[in-house]
Amino acid sequence: MLTLAIIKPDAVAARHTGKIIAHLEAEGFQIRDAQMVRLTKSRAESFYEVHRERPFFRPLVTFMTSGPALALALERDDAVTHLRKVIGATDPAQADAGTIRRLYAQSKERNAIHASDSPENAAREVAFFFPTR
Numbered sequence: 001m002l003t004l005a006i007i008k009p010d011a012v013a014a015r016h017t018g019k020i021i022a023h024l025e026a027e028g029f030q031i032r033d034a035q036m037v038r039l040t041k042s043r044a045e046s047f048y049e050v051h052r053e054r055p056f057f058r059p060l061v062t063f064m065t066s067g068p069a070l071a072l073a074l075e076r077d078d079a080v081t082h083l084r085k086v087i088g089a090t091d092p093a094q095a096d097a098g099t100i101r102r103l104y105a106q107s108k109e110r111n112a113i114h115a116s117d118s119p120e121n122a123a124r125e126v127a128f129f130f131p132t133r
């Protein structure tokens with residue numbers, strides 16, 4: 001089973017990409033696809049469509065378009081649930097010790113990594129970046 005991760009612009013700029021990939025591989029994920037992306041405003045709006053009415057939507061789009069990010073299609077048993085566990089809570093202050101967000105995120109918005117939150121969204125999000133999968 002595949003899920004989508006995005007190493008966000010804050011973590012790429014801080015040069016945490018390698019450590020985050022090592023963490024994901026140590027958790028048993030195989031990288032099936034990877035692409036450095038610079039999201040445009042319209043691509044970011046479309047990716048985060050479900051959050052369009054939320055107060056954090058505009059700043060989220062601005063942040064996600066602020067620099068390069070790394071999209072990863074990751075495979076593992078129970079990939080969606082396991083990746084959510086490994087990244088930790090949205091707010092790094094609430095994230096368990098040892099999770100990627102606790103280790104590398106700065107705030108609820110600049111939170112280092114995205115992961116699909118359901119199998120349905122994983123299928124949509126993998127196809128968003130890797131349409132041939």
Ligand code: CMP
Binds near residue numbers: 056109113114
């Ligand atoms: P992500 O997993 O990429 O999905 C939606 C993103 O919105 C989330 O990570 C956060 O980076 C961002 N966000 C910013 N503020 C909030 C908030 N108050 N609640 C939830 N998500 C937020």
